[in-house]
Amino acid sequence: MTIVLLVFASILAPAHVALAQDDGRATVRLDGRSLFRVGAGQDPGAAVRARRIETRLAGLLQDPATIRPAEVRPHPEGLSVVVAGVPVAIVLPSDAEAAGLAPGILAERWAAAVDAALSQAATRRLSAGARFLTEIQVSIIGAAARLGESAIFVVPRALAAVLVVATFWAIARLLRFGLRTLFSRIVEDVTVESLVKQVVYYAVIGLGLVIAADAFGFSPEAVVTGLGLTGLALGFALRDILSNFVSGILLLWLRPFKIGDQVQVGDAEGTVERIELRATLIRAYDGRVVLVPNAEVFTSRIVNNTADPVRRGSVSVPLGYGDDLRQATAVLEAAARSAEGVLADQPVAVRVAELGTAEMVLDVTFWADSRRRAFGETSSAVRAASVEALRRAGIGLPNPDLRLLAPQDAEVWASLLGPPHDRPPQPGDALPPAR
Structure with missing residues (x-):
């Protein structure tokens, strides 16, 4: 830290020399x-x-x-x-x-x-021609002289301001790295770590900009006054940026979700990888990166799928009306309990969810890990176990490609559709073809 202060003092020294040289006087030229x-x-x-x-x-x-x-x-x-x-x-x-x-x-x-x-x-x-040429020459020389005189005062200040900003930027990055190392040992909440790191980082950068403005020759009071006079215009011009910035701070403070949670914000769904002061980075399940502005995140409906470590799932199983409902319910419940990933300390239930025209639908509910990959694998395991258990129990699943049509008067249809020799010929019957 002592070395940093020495470097900072050496950087500010040229700025003070430049300020001392600018004694508030102007040069008269002809x-x-x-x-x-x-x-x-x-x-x-x-x-x-x-x-x-x-x-x-x-x-x-x-x-x-x-x-x-x-x-x-x-x-x-x-x-x-x-x-x-x-x-x-x-x-x-x-x-x-x-x-x-x-x-x-x-x-x-x-x-x-x-x-x-x-x-x-x-x-x-x-002469008139000499006067014309002289005026042109004088204008060019005067402009170049004033530019050179201005550069004598402006360039050192500009260099000092750039060096001040670079120094504070390096200090901010060093502090952010130190905080990351410190939080990794004492705090496990990465969301709190992100909040503290970003606030400290931008605070140091802001302080560096104020000192750089002073090194350049602007009084901090004048800068604040100027910002106050133009605050309304800046508010309209930067309202989206400021809104995202404030929303980012509120998201990090209120914490409707934390880094690592799997959320759904509008059309974006995935894992939260980073919460910045401008946008929230969400990694979609297909690997794509989605940057959602914080103002949109803060005002949208947020579904946090991993707010709790467990989540209830449901699998629909169709069943024919001719099957034994009590037996099928017991078979499906046992199959769900035996499926890999289903939590043993949580209840498993089988309920009739729908009565259709050709089949009834049973819902098998269970509890599993709320993370998407684990939840999807558990749901797949419950479906596979249900099919195998029903087949072992002799309970067949409906086949949508096969339909049995049973007429109401089966004997009448059988007599009409039977072979011709089973009944005497009737008027209107078609004659067999001649040989």
């Missing part, structure tokens, strides 16, 4: 050339003040013939640099303090920089 730096003063900001000075200098270049050497004159707020009667810039006490110079010396330096820059700029604008 034709892409840096003249001097100004502070905020009474203006909304240093950048606004610098742009105003640049605008005054550009205005003087509209008529280069009127340009005169810069002068330093007193001003109510400090000293003013004046060119051809136009107050170009005002040297404030804060500017002199930031530069570490006396106000008069700083004003003279500003005046000299303005004279040199205006002289070069006026030379470049001797």
Whole structure:
């Protein structure tokens, strides 16, 4: 942990250096050339003040013939640099303090920089074509200069923020691995383990993002304020993600099922393998993986097949009306009790479930392991045992392909369908064919 703190301190160090370098001042440029730096003063900001000075200098270049050497004159707020009667810039006490110079010396330096820059700029604008080309060149150089100056402050902060996020991501993964090792020894509930690991993991990541924002130059208070102002828009844009996130926490907290349970959620049915904060991973019985959003899981009807370790099953057995019902009931009950997988300490019952036109249906109920594979194998064993026991007892199962039709007046039909020699010929009988 000491090593991690040392690494973290070394990562944050460049961020603080970058913050110290950004003293809240802006650079005044003319034709892409840096003249001097100004502070905020009474203006909304240093950048606004610098742009105003640049605008005054550009205005003087509209008529280069009127340009005169810069002068330093007193001003109510400090000293003013004046060119051809136009107050170009005002040297404030804060500017002199930031530069570490006396106000008069700083004003003279500003005046000299303005004279040199205006002289070069006026030379470049001797003709209309030269002025056009100069303006294009100046725009490109100025944009590149501002981009480079911004990069000096932004790139170190961005690198520091990335390193902070990477460090906290590594810490979060290390904590998750440590918690997994710890829970495997002291807690057997994998659902509680999953809840604690995910909460700790995302909490560390969230803390890392806040510190990274501070390293990048954003105040945590400003970030919170910005999120408060845009909270409504983010709520609408991220409502599904937030709903899944909250539902995931509630599922892990309320625990309608746990990892390893066999559940049915809507059309998805299988074994719960993982409960994440966004979705629940269900392994279907055919091996496919189903990711169900937690919001859908939380609002759907959940059937937990393994909430109890045992489950009652039922097998239907058809029986003919001519068979002995009491004997068949006893045979089926004994067969179910002897089937592999049927719990001996739970009751077995045989009931008449349905009376059809050609057969009756008996339901054999039993109790078995609630897991799908064990339950299916037990149901199959009960069916096989029932068929074998009925055959040994001489009780046949109905054959749907065989039907016995017994007429109501059997003697009349027998006399009519008997051979011709059994009765005298009757009028209307067909004559035998001639030989």
